[in-house]
Amino acid sequence: MLIKQVPTLLAGLLIFALAVIPAGGVAAGLGQSHEFDAPAQDPCAKKTPSRCSVFTIARGERVFFGGNDDYINPDSYYWVDPGDIDRYGVVWIGLPDNVQQGINERGLAYDSNGLPRVDVNPHTERIPVSGSYTSYPIHILHECATVEEVIGWIGMHRWHSFMHDQMHFADATGDAVVISADRDGEVVFTRKPSGDGFLVSTNFNVARPSNGFGYPCWRYDRAQELLSQLVDREGDLTVQDAAGVLDAVHQEGGSGWTISSLVADLPNGVIYLYYFYQFDKPVVLHVERELANPRAPGPLSELFPEEVRQEAANRYQHIQAQAGRCTRVGIIWLIMVLVSLIALLALQVRAGRGMRFWMPAVILLGPLALLARLIVGRRSRGSMWRITILEALGDVMPMGIAFVGILSLIVLVPAVQGVWLLQVLLLLLLPFLVGWLGFHGPLLASVKEEADGRFLLRRMLQGLIAANMGIGGIALIAVPSVNYSLRVCTMFPPSVWTI
Numbered sequence: 371m372l373i374k375q376v377p378t379l380l381a382g383l384l385i386f387a388l389a390v391i392p393a394g395g396v397a398a399g400l401g402q403s404h405e406f407d408a409p410a411q412d413p414c415a416k417k418t419p420s421r422c423s424v425f426t427i428a429r430g431e432r433v434f435f436g437g438n439d440d441y442i443n444p445d446s447y448y449w450v451d452p453g454d455i456d457r458y459g460v461v462w463i464g465l466p467d468n469v470q471q472g473i474n475e476r477g478l479a480y481d482s483n484g485l486p487r488v489d490v491n492p493h494t495e496r497i498p499v500s501g502s503y504t505s506y507p508i509h510i511l512h513e514c515a516t517v518e519e520v521i522g523w524i525g526m527h528r529w530h531s532f533m534h535d536q537m538h539f540a541d542a543t544g545d546a547v548v549i550s551a552d553r554d555g556e557v558v559f560t561r562k563p564s565g566d567g568f569l570v571s572t573n574f575n576v577a578r579p580s581n582g583f584g585y586p587c588w589r590y591d592r593a594q595e596l597l598s599q600l601v602d603r604e605g606d607l608t609v610q611d612a613a614g615v616l617d618a619v620h621q622e623g624g625s626g627w628t629i630s631s632l633v634a635d636l637p638n639g640v641i642y643l644y645y646f647y648q649f650d651k652p653v654v655l656h657v658e659r660e661l662a663n664p665r666a667p668g669p670l671s672e673l674f675p676e677e678v679r680q681e682a683a684n685r686y687q688h689i690q691a692q693a694g695r696c697t698r699v700g701i702i703w704l705i706m707v708l709v710s711l712i713a714l715l716a717l718q719v720r721a722g723r724g725m726r727f728w729m730p731a732v733i734l735l736g737p738l739a740l741l742a743r744l745i746v747g748r749r750s751r752g753s754m755w756r757i758t759i760l761e762a763l764g765d766v767m768p769m770g771i772a773f774v775g776i777l778s779l780i781v782l783v784p785a786v787q788g789v790w791l792l793q794v795l796l797l798l799l800l801p802f803l804v805g806w807l808g809f810h811g812p813l814l815a816s817v818k819e820e821a822d823g824r825f826l827l828r829r830m831l832q833g834l835i836a837a838n839m840g841i842g843g844i845a846l847i848a849v850p851s852v853n854y855s856l857r858v859c860t861m862f863p864p865s866v867w868t869i
Contacts, residue, residue, distance in 0.1 A: 427597050439464070497528060622689065
């Protein structure tokens with residue numbers, strides 16, 4: 371009997387392998403989302419998968435620094451610190467207690483990408499730094515004028531005991547660096563030297579891709595492609611070229627959207643700001659003028675004319691309306707499940723062990739399980755259709771639970787998102803254990819009227835085959851639905867109705 375089932379087992383393992391690809395795509399999608407916290411903190415330095423895209427590009431005398439600030443707020447914040455004789459002045463975007471973007475008077479620019487948290491060697495023997503985690507970029511932009519000085523500053527000062535982001539700096543010469551943590555917990559520098567070329571960072575660690583919210587990242591690949599074309603192209607590099615790259619990787623959906631975007635002409639000290647991915651309507655700021663005559667700090671939207679603010683409000687309302695549809699679908703499904711449960715009880719099926727199978731079936735599958743119960747009730751005990759339906763339900767239920775469980779871990783535990791092997795292990799073991807121990811034994815045995823223990827041992831190999839084939843089939847159907855939900859539904863924080 372075991373030998374006869376080997377081909378089926380191999381087929382199941384093949385389908386499982388195919389399932390890993392789309393299921394892995396869900397994990398990547400969480401980091402990319404088209405792929406969970408209070409708005410009083412930095413949108414792109416979260417332990418959750420916010421989707422910020424940053425780049426530096428230089429060609430000839432032109433140097434542009436660009437960044438999309440993607441999160442779930444309807445607005446950002448703007449303020450100016452004019453500095454003093456010992457500190458460079460800086461124009462800041464983000465939130466006062468946790469900056470997202472900054473350009474100082476010497477043309478040094480800063481942005482960051484959120485990553486899963488990792489421990490870092492703080493090097494306590496170095497010079498301590500006042501303030502919290504979020505004070506480091508503030509210190510750097512006040513004290514440094516070039517990327518070389520940034521790297522030197524970090525080498526001299528005590529660092530964090532952890533990191534949940536990577537920092538992207540660029541200067542007016544075209545020099546750029548992404549600062550992140552390597553596998554040993556040491557701070558490392560991914561450089562673009564001055565001169566022609568570009569550097570991109572999204573929400574995976576450029577020095578350690580497994581530390582991230584989705585790798586490979588379509589935003590990273592798309593930005594690389596466009597920037598490579600710009601470097602090789604004839605003619606001058608323009609601010610419209612840089613804004614076009616940000617437009618190509620902007621986000622708009624229920625799980626996150628591009629609140630604001632920035633393109634900085636670093637040699638000339640000019641900042642182009644865009645609100646809610648309206649890349650044809652920038653506000654232009656001159657750093658020198660902003661520092662000389664600081665305007666009152668306030669919401670970023672107040673820098674833009676009324677028509678831009680109104681369009682942003684319309685886009686925000688559209689996103690919220692999409693998320694509302696997901697809520698309605700979730701409520702409707704819950705009502706259908708409750709009605710199906712009432713109908714199941716009204717059928718007055720034989721009480722006892724059989725109900726132990728049908729109750730969870732209806733809870734998990736709603737009217738689909740009720741329909742199956744009606745069909746089974748009309749079939750004789752030995753009917754092939756009756757056996758097939760019972761076996762199918764016994765396999766589908768645990769696969770659904772396992773799929774949702776794995777997806778929930780990926781969403782709620784950032785560390786899982788960055789460990790590919792752990793995701794594969796979950797896909798391999800969790801569906802089998804849930805199906806074999808939770809359903810084939812106590813539930814399916816009850817409707818088969820066999821002893822749980824003996825039935826469980828006899829079903830071990832079949833449970834493994836069913837798990838591999840089942841998770842493959844469910845992934846092929848469910849992954850498109852999950853990716854759609856990530857694009858349009860409220861996911862940060864995750865809504866119970868969406869789940």
